[in-house]
Amino acid sequence: MKIPYYPGCTLNTVAKHFDASARDAAVSMGFEMEELAQWNCCGATFPLTPDNLIGLTAPAKVLSNARKAGDTLTTLCSVCYNVLKRTNKVMKDSKEKRAVVNGFIEEEYDGSLNIIHYLEVLRDRVGFVKVKEAVKRPLKGVKAGCYYGCMLLRPFEDIGIDNAERPTVFEDLLRALGAEVVDFPNKIECCGAHLAMNNEDVVVRLSGNVMTSAVGMGAELIVTSCPLCQYNLEKSQPKVSERTAGYAGVPIAYFTQILGLALGQPVEGLGFEKNATDIMPLLQKKGIV
Amino acid sequence: MKMKLSNEDISSVRVRQIERISGEDVRKCYQCGNCSGGCPVSFEMEIPPSQVVRFLQLGRVDEVMAANSMWVCVGCLQCYSRCPKGVSVAAMLEALRQTVLRKGEDFEKIKDLPYPFLKKAPQQALVCGFRKFVS
Ligand code: SF4
Ligand code: SF4
Numbered sequence: 001m002k003i004p005y006y007p008g009c010t011l012n013t014v015a016k017h018f019d020a021s022a023r024d025a026a027v028s029m030g031f032e033m034e035e036l037a038q039w040n041c042c043g044a045t046f047p048l049t050p051d052n053l054i055g056l057t058a059p060a061k062v063l064s065n066a067r068k069a070g071d072t073l074t075t076l077c078s079v080c081y082n083v084l085k086r087t088n089k090v091m092k093d094s095k096e097k098r099a100v101v102n103g104f105i106e107e108e109y110d111g112s113l114n115i116i117h118y119l120e121v122l123r124d125r126v127g128f129v130k131v132k133e134a135v136k137r138p139l140k141g142v143k144a145g146c147y148y149g150c151m152l153l154r155p156f157e158d159i160g161i162d163n164a165e166r167p168t169v170f171e172d173l174l175r176a177l178g179a180e181v182v183d184f185p186n187k188i189e190c191c192g193a194h195l196a197m198n199n200e201d202v203v204v205r206l207s208g209n210v211m212t213s214a215v216g217m218g219a220e221l222i223v224t225s226c227p228l229c230q231y232n233l234e235k236s237q238p239k240v241s242e243r244t245a246g247y248a249g250v251p252i253a254y255f256t257q258i259l260g261l262a263l264g265q266p267v268e269g270l271g272f273e274k275n276a277t278d279i280m281p282l283l284q285k286k287g288i289v
Numbered sequence: 290m291k292m293k294l295s296n297e298d299i300s301s302v303r304v305r306q307i308e309r310i311s312g313e314d315v316r317k318c319y320q321c322g323n324c325s326g327g328c329p330v331s332f333e334m335e336i337p338p339s340q341v342v343r344f345l346q347l348g349r350v351d352e353v354m355a356a357n358s359m360w361v362c363v364g365c366l367q368c369y370s371r372c373p374k375g376v377s378v379a380a381m382l383e384a385l386r387q388t389v390l391r392k393g394e395d396f397e398k399i400k401d402l403p404y405p406f407l408k409k410a411p412q413q414a415l416v417c418g419f420r421k422f423v424s
Contacts, residue, residue: 199333
C-alpha cells in the first residue's frame with residue numbers, strides 16, 4: 001500500500017527525524033509514504049477569519065497537486081494536518097470560495113481528497129491490533145504521557161480525528177506498543193505555539209504546565225505529534241526545571257520515534273540524538289536497549 | 290468599572306466591521322465565561338476572551354484595541370470548542386489583529402527577531418508567527 005504523503009516544511013528541515021522515523025515505521029508496517037512530487041508550504045495557520053481567502057491559496061495548491069497523485073493524502077505534522085483538512089472542507093463545501101481560490105491558483109480543485117493523519121492510517125487502515133502484532137521491542141513499564149496539543153483535535157467538526165475533549169487515539173497506539181499510558185489534565189492544552197516568536201514567558205508557562213502535569217501523574221516520557229509542540233516543550237525544559245521545585249525534566253519524543261523503537265528498528269536510526277532531551281537513560285533503566 | 294454607554298457606540302460601524310471580518314455575531318454570546326475559563330492565556334490577557342466580547346457588545350472597540358489580548362491569543366480554539374453558543378472569540382481576536390495588519394502596521398519587525406531563533410525555530414513557528422504579527 002502506497003499512500004501519498006505531504007511532509008511540510010518543518011519535517012523537511014528541523015524535524016527530519018520525525019519524517020524519517022515515520023517513513024521507516026511505515027515500511028515495517030507494510031505501507032509506503034510516497035512524498036508528493038511537488039508541494040509547497042501549507043501556510044502553517046488556517047485563517048480564522050472567513051474572509052481571508054488568500055490564506056487558503058497555499059494549502060489549496062498543495063491539495064490540488066495531491067489530488068493528481070491519488071484520492072488520499074496523509075500528513076504527520078499536526079498543523080499541516082489541521083490546515084489542509086480545514087482548507088479541503090472549504091474547497092468542498094463553498095462553491096463561491098472554491099471558485100475564487102481556484103481562479104487564483106489556476107487549478108480546478110473540488111475538495112474531493114481524503115486527508116488523513118498518520119495516526120489514522122495506523123488506526124483505521126493498518127489497525128492497532130496489527131501494530132501490536134508487529135511489536136518486537138515492547139515498551140514494557142514505560143509510563144508515557146500522550147500530548148495532543150491543539151491542532152490535531154480542534155475544531156472538532158472540521159478535524160474529527162477523535163473526541164476533542166477526551167481523545168484516545170494516541171493512548172491506544174502507545175498501549176499497542178506495550179507502554180503504560182498516563183492520563184494528564186493538560187494533554188489537550190496549548191504549548192504556547194507561535195508565541196515562541198515573542199513571548200517566552202508565556203511559552204515556558206504553558207509548556208511547563210503540560211510537562212509538570214504529565215510528570216505529576218507519573219509520566220516518564222512525553223510523546224508528541226507536532227514539531228512546534230516538540231520545540232516549545234524541549235526549549236522550555238531548562239527554565240521549567242529551574243522554576244519548579246521537585247521537577248527534574250522529562251524526555252520528549254515524536255510518536256513515530258517511539259513507534260520505530262517498538263517495531264524493533266535500530267535505535268541509532270531513530271534520531272533520538274536530535275531531540276533536546278535524552279531518552280536513553282529511561283530506555284536503559286527499563287531494559288529496552 | 291464605570292463607563293458611559295451610548296447607542297451610537299453599541300451600533301457602531303466598527304463593531305459591524307469586526308463582525309463582518311470574523312463572521313461572528315457578538316450578540317450571540319451570553320457571557321457564561323467558559324471561553325475565559327478554558328483559554329490557556331487568559332492570565333496574560335489584559336482583557337480575557339469573554340470580556341473582549343462584552344466590550345464589543347457594548348461598542349467599546351477602543352478598549353479591546355488597546356489591550357494585548359489579540360496579540361497573546363495562541364489560536365488554540367479552546368474558546369470556540371467550549372462555547373455553548375458556538376461563538377469563536379478566536380475569530381474575533383483574529384479580526385481585531387487583521388484590522389491592524391491590513392493597514393500595513395506590523396506588530397513584530399522581522400529584522401528585529403533574534404538570529405538564533407530564526408535559525409533554530411521550526412519553520413511552522415516562523416510562518417505562523419509572521420501571519421499573526423506581520424502585515
Ligand atoms: S463561552 Fe461563548 S457564550 Fe460563553 S462567554 Fe465565551 S463567547 Fe460568550
Ligand atoms: S483561541 Fe485564543 S482566545 Fe481562544 S482559547 Fe485559545 S488563546 Fe484563548
